[in-house]
Amino acid sequence: MPVASWLEPTSLDQACDLLADDEFESTALAGGTAVSLMLKMGFLDPERLVSLARLPGLDQIDVGDDHVDIGAAVSLSQVAQHATLRACLPSLATACASVGNVRVRNIATLGGNLAEADYASDPPAVLVSLGAVCVIRGPSGERRAGVEDVVVGHYTTSLEPGELITSVRIPTPPGRSATYLKYLTRSSEDRPCIGVAARVDRAEARPDASVTGLDVVVGAVAGTPQRVAEATEAEVGRPLDRAAADRLATAYAEAIDPIDDARGSSWYRTQMIEVFVRRAVIELSDGPGRGGTA
Amino acid sequence: MPDPEVATTKVRFDLNGSVAAVDAPIGQPLLTTLREGLGIRSARGTCGVGVCGTCTVLVDGRAASACLLMTQQVDGREVVTSEGLVGDHGELDEVQDAFLGANAFQCSFCIPAMVLTVRAHLDEHPDADAEDVREALAGNLCRCGSYPEILAAVDELVAARAADDVAARAADDAAVDREDPR
Numbered sequence A: 001m002p003v004a005s006w007l008e009p010t011s012l013d014q015a016c017d018l019l020a021d022d023e024f025e026s027t028a029l030a031g032g033t034a035v036s037l038m039l040k041m042g043f044l045d046p047e048r049l050v051s052l053a054r055l056p057g058l059d060q061i062d063v064g065d066d067h068v069d070i071g072a073a074v075s076l077s078q079v080a081q082h083a084t085l086r087a088c089l090p091s092l093a094t095a096c097a098s099v100g101n102v103r104v105r106n107i108a109t110l111g112g113n114l115a116e117a118d119y120a121s122d123p124p125a126v127l128v129s130l131g132a133v134c135v136i137r138g139p140s141g142e143r144r145a146g147v148e149d150v151v152v153g154h155y156t157t158s159l160e161p162g163e164l165i166t167s168v169r170i171p172t173p174p175g176r177s178a179t180y181l182k183y184l185t186r187s188s189e190d191r192p193c194i195g196v197a198a199r200v201d202r203a204e205a206r207p208d209a210s211v212t213g214l215d216v217v218v219g220a221v222a223g224t225p226q227r228v229a230e231a232t233e234a235e236v237g238r239p240l241d242r243a244a245a246d247r248l249a250t251a252y253a254e255a256i257d258p259i260d261d262a263r264g265s266s267w268y269r270t271q272m273i274e275v276f277v278r279r280a281v282i283e284l285s286d287g288p289g290r291g292g293t294a
Numbered sequence B: 001m002p003d004p005e006v007a008t009t010k011v012r013f014d015l016n017g018s019v020a021a022v023d024a025p026i027g028q029p030l031l032t033t034l035r036e037g038l039g040i041r042s043a044r045g046t047c048g049v050g051v052c053g054t055c056t057v058l059v060d061g062r063a064a065s066a067c068l069l070m071t072q073q074v075d076g077r078e079v080v081t082s083e084g085l086v087g088d089h090g091e092l093d094e095v096q097d098a099f100l101g102a103n104a105f106q107c108s109f110c111i112p113a114m115v116l117t118v119r120a121h122l123d124e125h126p127d128a129d130a131e132d133v134r135e136a137l138a139g140n141l142c143r144c145g146s147y148p149e150i151l152a153a154v155d156e157l158v159a160a161r162a163a164d165d166v167a168a169r170a171a172d173d174a175a176v177d178r179e180d181p182r
């Protein structure tokens, strides 16, 4: 069936009501890079398309003292090129800069990327590693949920009908450093075979200060970004050195049971998880010249 | 004949400096609207999924895949295709000139898109070096494999712009010196 109507609500309440009204099957559209493809491939057959383009305030980036709020409609290019974000959220800026090609990054939005919940996207693993929280607006008001509680399965989110992500809040405590390594097996503009996002918090902004928090999240290996909490928690309070990198690499390779796809077999992904978890942790480790609070 | 089953909306946008007003089927790719209704030939469909770049257009100055944009998404915005880079009297844009100068094409199917990608990158990042522009071009494919010539055109253009900058700065300095002899 062709799409019967195109709607451009100008307030969030209006948008949520339109999307919640299940008499019509409605699909929200932000940059539309994923929706276009899903329509072309027949994965979606909505009666109406609800464009988010005229909603006020969704395109803001607010840099606070200990967090950053990025509006859901901010494009991946904007995140990648924003000088302040590159300085205070380097792993996120790197991940956004690595997405597809410049045309996709210019149009695709951060909210759309999360809501698409594609297992092979780059930003979700990074946002999970940074403890980012989605601000969600629905017909019954606002709620907040960690990114790992929003992206819950292959192309599946926990968003209810009528709910929209309005922004993403990312903590930026002092003493934090983070990195994202995207491993490609096909072409430079592809989605990742695996992506490793690592983040370490230290008591002080010095590479040799003690580790107060650590997270390593692997993307593109399962329906959702994967972390092995026992392994990272065990390293808190210890030096983040080469031995720690080896322990984490082994633990992640053992714990994760990766998928098979055209970008790599399950066996191959396991090998690469070991390599790239090690590299990511070494990048943030205590050694001389390493782990600057970029 | 338009299909009465297909719902359309009125979409108005600026296309290469003129107003374009169309009744577009909801969700129709901008690429289809440009080629079938508006006589644009430089934006070309190949993959249809955002990968190859031959359908590149500039929307509010930024490169986008016209195969992935629905026509409704450009309502009220400014769309530029390679045709729009040419001046009123047929003057070519510096990027078009650079590609011609370096014979940077074989069949030329992919070239308007390459030119737009370079144009947008230099407009957004006037001080970009050749490496940055190459990076921006990573998502534009050339089936003829004219990459060496295309990249040579980029290198020459970036070098010429840098030389112009140096010359312009020297001229400014000279002018300042004349006004204010120290």
Ligand SMILES: Cc1cc2nc3c(=O)[nH]c(=O)nc-3n(C[C@H](O)[C@H](O)[C@H](O)COP(=O)(O)OP(=O)(O)OC[C@H]3O[C@@H](n4cnc5c(N)ncnc54)[C@H](O)[C@@H]3O)c2cc1C
Residues within 6 Å of the ligand: A027, A028, A029, A030, A031, A032, A033, A034, A035, A036, A052, A072, A073, A098, A099, A100, A101, A104, A107, A108, A109, A110, A111, A112, A113, A114, A115, A116, A120, A121, A122, A123, A159, A163, A164, A165, A166, A189, A190, A191, A192, B049, B050, B051
């Ligand atoms: C050629 C190509 C290459 C790509 N390569 C990569 C890559 O390397 N890495 C990567 O991470 N991604 C990649 N992608 C995917 C791309 O990042 C996503 O398509 C894009 O981020 C989706 O954002 P959008 O704004 O276009 O979303 P849309 O297509 O508008 O929407 C996507 C989904 O999210 C919903 N939605 C949108 N906004 C909201 C909101 N605010 N709240 C709730 N739901 C919402 C929509 O209803 C829809 O279900 C690629 C895509 C293409 C076409």
Ligand code: FES
Residues within 6 Å of the ligand: B044, B045, B046, B047, B048, B049, B050, B051, B052, B053, B054, B055, B056, B065, B066, B067, B068
């Ligand atoms: S046809 Fe649009 S990117 Fe290939």
Ligand code: FES
Residues within 6 Å of the ligand: B105, B106, B107, B108, B109, B110, B111, B141, B142, B143, B144, B145, B146
């Ligand atoms: S010159 Fe023929 S496709 Fe590029």
